[in-house]
Amino acid sequence: MKTSIVALVAILASTAGAQSFRVAGIVVDSETAAPLGRTRVVLTGGPVQEQSVITTGNGKFSFDVPQGKYTLLAAHRDFGESYGQTRSGNSDSAIVTGPDQDTTGIVMRWHAPVAIHGKVLDESAEPVYGAQVELFVEAVTGGKRRIISLGRAESDELGNYSWSSIPGGTYYLAATGEPWYFSDRYARDALTEAGKSIVPYGLTYFPGANDPRDATALSLHPGEELQADFTLRPASGSNVRLSCTNAPCGGSTSLFALGLGGLEALVGTTNGVEPDVFPAVPPGRYVARYTGGDESMRKAFDVGGGDVTIEIAPKPVPTLAGRVAFQNPTDRLRHPMYVNLQDEDTGQTVTVVLGANRSFSFPTVPISRVRLSLSGVDGFFVSKMSVEGASVTNGVLDIVEGAKVQVILSASGETGSLKGFVMDGDKPIPAVMVVLASAEGSTNPNDYHGYQTDSDGSFDFAGVPAGDYVLFAVDNLDFEYANPEVVRPYLARGKRVRMKLNGAETESLGLSRPAQN
Amino acid sequence: MANWQPVTRRRSRGAAILSGPGGEFHFEGMSDGLYMYEVQKPAYTLDQSASGMFTIPRSSGDEAIVVKLTALSAIEGKVVNQYDEPLENVVLHLYAVDIRDGEKTANDVGIHWTDDRGMFHASHLNPGNYLVKVVSMRGGTETHFGPYAMRYAPWEGFSPVYFGGATDIASAAPIPVAAGARVRTDFRLEVQPAFKIRGQVKGYAPPNAVTFELLRGDDQAEPSRAVLDVTTGKFEVLDVVPGSYRLRAAQENTRGEVTVNVGGADVDGVFVALQPAAAVRVVMRSVGGRADVLRPNSCVLWLRQRWYSDTVHNMRGEGNGKFSVDDLFPGQYEVRLQCFGAYIQSASFGGVDLLTNPVLTIPSDGPSPPIEVEYIPGGGTLKVNVADPLLQQGAVLVTPAFSASTGPALQANSRGLQGQNFFQFSNLAPGDYLVYGLPRADDAEFRNPAFLRTLSGGANVHIEDGKTAEVTIGSVSK
Numbered sequence: 001m002k003t004s005i006v007a008l009v010a011i012l013a014s015t016a017g018a019q020s021f022r023v024a025g026i027v028v029d030s031e032t033a034a035p036l037g038r039t040r041v042v043l044t045g046g047p048v049q050e051q052s053v054i055t056t057g058n059g060k061f062s063f064d065v066p067q068g069k070y071t072l073l074a075a076h077r078d079f080g081e082s083y084g085q086t087r088s089g090n091s092d093s094a095i096v097t098g099p100d101q102d103t104t105g106i107v108m109r110w111h112a113p114v115a116i117h118g119k120v121l122d123e124s125a126e127p128v129y130g131a132q133v134e135l136f137v138e139a140v141t142g143g144k145r146r147i148i149s150l151g152r153a154e155s156d157e158l159g160n161y162s163w164s165s166i167p168g169g170t171y172y173l174a175a176t177g178e179p180w181y182f183s184d185r186y187a188r189d190a191l192t193e194a195g196k197s198i199v200p201y202g203l204t205y206f207p208g209a210n211d212p213r214d215a216t217a218l219s220l221h222p223g224e225e226l227q228a229d230f231t232l233r234p235a236s237g238s239n240v241r242l243s244c245t246n247a248p249c250g251g252s253t254s255l256f257a258l259g260l261g262g263l264e265a266l267v268g269t270t271n272g273v274e275p276d277v278f279p280a281v282p283p284g285r286y287v288a289r290y291t292g293g294d295e296s297m298r299k300a301f302d303v304g305g306g307d308v309t310i311e312i313a314p315k316p317v318p319t320l321a322g323r324v325a326f327q328n329p330t331d332r333l334r335h336p337m338y339v340n341l342q343d344e345d346t347g348q349t350v351t352v353v354l355g356a357n358r359s360f361s362f363p364t365v366p367i368s369r370v371r372l373s374l375s376g377v378d379g380f381f382v383s384k385m386s387v388e389g390a391s392v393t394n395g396v397l398d399i400v401e402g403a404k405v406q407v408i409l410s411a412s413g414e415t416g417s418l419k420g421f422v423m424d425g426d427k428p429i430p431a432v433m434v435v436l437a438s439a440e441g442s443t444n445p446n447d448y449h450g451y452q453t454d455s456d457g458s459f460d461f462a463g464v465p466a467g468d469y470v471l472f473a474v475d476n477l478d479f480e481y482a483n484p485e486v487v488r489p490y491l492a493r494g495k496r497v498r499m500k501l502n503g504a505e506t507e508s509l510g511l512s513r514p515a516q517n
Numbered sequence: 518m519a520n521w522q523p524v525t526r527r528r529s530r531g532a533a534i535l536s537g538p539g540g541e542f543h544f545e546g547m548s549d550g551l552y553m554y555e556v557q558k559p560a561y562t563l564d565q566s567a568s569g570m571f572t573i574p575r576s577s578g579d580e581a582i583v584v585k586l587t588a589l590s591a592i593e594g595k596v597v598n599q600y601d602e603p604l605e606n607v608v609l610h611l612y613a614v615d616i617r618d619g620e621k622t623a624n625d626v627g628i629h630w631t632d633d634r635g636m637f638h639a640s641h642l643n644p645g646n647y648l649v650k651v652v653s654m655r656g657g658t659e660t661h662f663g664p665y666a667m668r669y670a671p672w673e674g675f676s677p678v679y680f681g682g683a684t685d686i687a688s689a690a691p692i693p694v695a696a697g698a699r700v701r702t703d704f705r706l707e708v709q710p711a712f713k714i715r716g717q718v719k720g721y722a723p724p725n726a727v728t729f730e731l732l733r734g735d736d737q738a739e740p741s742r743a744v745l746d747v748t749t750g751k752f753e754v755l756d757v758v759p760g761s762y763r764l765r766a767a768q769e770n771t772r773g774e775v776t777v778n779v780g781g782a783d784v785d786g787v788f789v790a791l792q793p794a795a796a797v798r799v800v801m802r803s804v805g806g807r808a809d810v811l812r813p814n815s816c817v818l819w820l821r822q823r824w825y826s827d828t829v830h831n832m833r834g835e836g837n838g839k840f841s842v843d844d845l846f847p848g849q850y851e852v853r854l855q856c857f858g859a860y861i862q863s864a865s866f867g868g869v870d871l872l873t874n875p876v877l878t879i880p881s882d883g884p885s886p887p888i889e890v891e892y893i894p895g896g897g898t899l900k901v902n903v904a905d906p907l908l909q910q911g912a913v914l915v916t917p918a919f920s921a922s923t924g925p926a927l928q929a930n931s932r933g934l935q936g937q938n939f940f941q942f943s944n945l946a947p948g949d950y951l952v953y954g955l956p957r958a959d960d961a962e963f964r965n966p967a968f969l970r971t972l973s974g975g976a977n978v979h980i981e982d983g984k985t986a987e988v989t990i991g992s993v994s995k
Contacts, residue, residue: 162633
């Protein structure tokens with residue numbers, strides 16, 4: 001009912017060409033609630049050209065626009081975010097204008113970025129030059145909670161490093177490095193031989209742990225600045241030796257500790273020329289990765305008491321190639337189609353464009369677990385996958401050393417859409433998470449969909465594969481909707497919906513709570 | 518001196534030690550022989566004394582080996598706006614400037630960006646002259662698969678500027694940086710409302726990124742912050758303050774440029790077509806020459822963008838005296854030619870005489886004509902005797918006699934004397950020359966006509982093919 005009225009008004013508005021609606025409000029600092037001046041506020045994405053204003057000291061903004069669905073943005077300092085965002089990177093809520101909508105009292109909370117500064121010193125309080133300080137963030141993205149690495153900052157000759165322009169959130173820090181004279185292999189060997197027990201610095205999680213389980217989660221609120229200093233001490237432990245008996249081994253080998261959230265944290269890299277050794281490796285689970293020329297190798301192993309020797313026996317770098325077959329032979333592509341290869345553990349994605357003969361190729365693939373998907377304007381999804389050269393579990397391909405993987409992806413355009421509103425009685429609830437979950441309890445996260453409601457409480461799932469789903473809404477924007485374990489308790493009280501081919505369903509619902517056992 | 522810990526080593530047997538707190542080092546138990554040594558310390562550069570040789574056993578008169586290290590320098594500073602607020606994510610480009618091959622040259626020594634306190638820090642710099650330029654905001658092109666993310670909207674921007682206030686590289690004043698110095702270069706930028714340039718790019722290969730740069734004059738630019746929807750080619754360039762620009766879009770070996778004027782509003786509907794780079798053919802011909810001239814002889818040609826040492830394009834041989842210079846885009850390039858055992862008779866590009874005007878303009882429409890070079894094996898020899906002892910540490914410049922209207926010619930030459938009292942130039946084209954004595958070898962900007970016009974007191978000399986002329990320079994030229 002509501003939808004049809006809205007559609008009618010839209011037609012009237014466009015014919016009259018004069019009816020406009022006000023979008024107005026105030027930009028405030030998320031922590032202090034103080035109004036923010038010198039902020040650019042932008043209204044974009046609707047039926048008219050993007051509009052923007054710069055706020056004065058009172059933080060107020062106002063636009064008059066036709067009926068439509070807009071994205072509202074605020075940029076202050078060098079940091080921008082959109083309405084309904086709690087962190088950069090996660091979803092937002094559109095501003096919907098129309099005769100039934102009050103969009104004149106919007107409070108736009110701008111979250112100031114955070115910064116981390118620190119100094120890396122060695123055991124004699126001398127600055128460590130060239131230390132690698134890796135920053136990890138724990139966050140829910142795409143419905144899954146992950147710890148991902150944001151990269152490494154390097155300390156300068158004074159030992160200083162910094163991370164800035166990052167959003168508030170939960171972070172971990174790890175530092176590693178080596179005495180400067182280690183970069184010269186010759187000096188390193190000579191000094192080691194001199195019996196001075198020169199070893200690299202141990203991988204240290206802030207504030208001073210060597211075991212990732214003892215790493216401290218750093219909760220940084222918007223606008224905070226953290227001073228995080230490290231003291232790196234010579235590591236102690238076993239020697240991990242590299243041996244290379246049957247291959248040229250002209251590449252480099254990196255040693256990683258299996259750290260936070262199963263991530264591989266760099267311990268060190270050698271140029272892979274034997275005999276080579278990673279000295280003083282503390283007990284734990286490690287991964288050695290070799291790359292050189294067109295060859296690679298990955299080996300996971302444990303370090304306990306004694307020395308370990310890793311045989312480097314690389315195989316050709318894995319490749320993955322294939323083609324896309326349309327499930328319905330009459331389907332045609334009107335726009336470019338992309339094939340995405342996502343690392344299941346790190347979430348990193350590599351994209352290639354589908355060739356003219358519907359073939360694609362990833363010429364070098366890391367030894368990893370990956371998931372394939374399709375994207376593009378035309379809205380096709382992978383309905384079936386046939387794989388040669390890799391084992392598949394729950395849609396995840398296990399790429400092993402030397403793998404030459406051939407894939408046929410069946411592309412289906414059999415999708416439907418589902419729209420609706422989350423209501424509390426007559427009142428719409430904006431900025432809550434609506435979940436469309438597989439009714440079969442699928443273990444593939446791609447069978448779960450999330451939508452953050454817009455200012456009018458609306459949600460809109462478009463291009464969802466036809467099938468049976470359960471629909472529910474939760475008041476938690478960090479809800480892990482793509483985690484079947486987290487979703488399961490909500491399924492019993494959710495609304496069962498059948499997404500029909502080319503169907504356009506409409507549902508209205510309230511907020512859900514998990515079923516109690 | 519607690520951190521005075523160079524690694525010292527002798528290579529023949531492979532020993533290395535850390536020096537003690539007083540900088541002292543001892544090698545013991547060495548067998549007789551000749552040794553090489555080398556010293557390292559981070560943030561210090563090797564002085565001439567920092568590597569060398571010695572023999573064991575040492576003679577009674579031998580003194581201890583003393584090594585001098587020169588501290589490397591740093592440039593650091595803070596970037597604020599007119600309200601004294603720190604500016605974060607501001608990209609700064611550092612260039613070392615010196616005179617190379619007779620021309621002021623900027624050598625890229627790194628890109629830095631400010632943190633949330635507006636601070637940047639560039640270290641491990643050799644002593645010398647530097648330019649520090651604030652260029653753009655950090656970020657480059659964000660690539661998206663759809664229009665949903667075309668939305669980041671910073672509200673303020675600034676124009677690129679060098680430390681000292683210059684806005685182009687030709688008028689920027691170099692900052693002298695002494696050994697071990699930490700030089701402070703603070704910027705106070707006038708930020709102003711920034712706008713977007715929106716449009717569409719054609720001819721790119723998805724899904725890879727396209728780089729967008731705003732060019733002003735001859736200066737090299739850093740990638741601007743931009744977003745690109747690779748499914749449609751629609752782009753937005755951010756942070757643009759009012760002004761007139763050439764907007765360049767580039768991807769691997771393709772590039773497109775368009776002029777954009779930005780006033781007090783966003784600019785829409787800018788269309789950029791990427792075109793592949795072109796190759797220019799080079800035809801080298803040996804014409805005549807005396808029969809007694811030694812063969813083989815040859816010439817080489819290279820092109821580069823004025824000012825920037827990292828933009829050199831070398832020619833590639835295709836056999837039969839045919840060459841090409843690849844990966845050239847429309848625009849201007851400086852031409853350099855050098856011959857071995859021969860001199861240049863003529864060099865032309867279309868109707869342009871490259872000997873009087875060594876600048877190549879690659880047209881943006883249509884194919885380029887070839888570069889045609891004719892050279893003659895042989896040439897004359899000039900022996901320059903130097904009477905002034907000052908000149909023995911200096912240089913001799915030989916330049917064809919020219920009038921102010923034609924400018925300098927390509928064969929200008931300058932060589933350091935390194936303590937000799939004469940210098941010989943060979944394979945000179947026959948004709949009239951001026952010979953100058955210069956007090957220093959490394960700062961003669963002899964490719965710059967303005968510099969040549971400042972010289973006076975040159976000696977005239979006439980060169981004939983196959984003959985040796987001789988001239989004596991009595992004093993440093995003014």
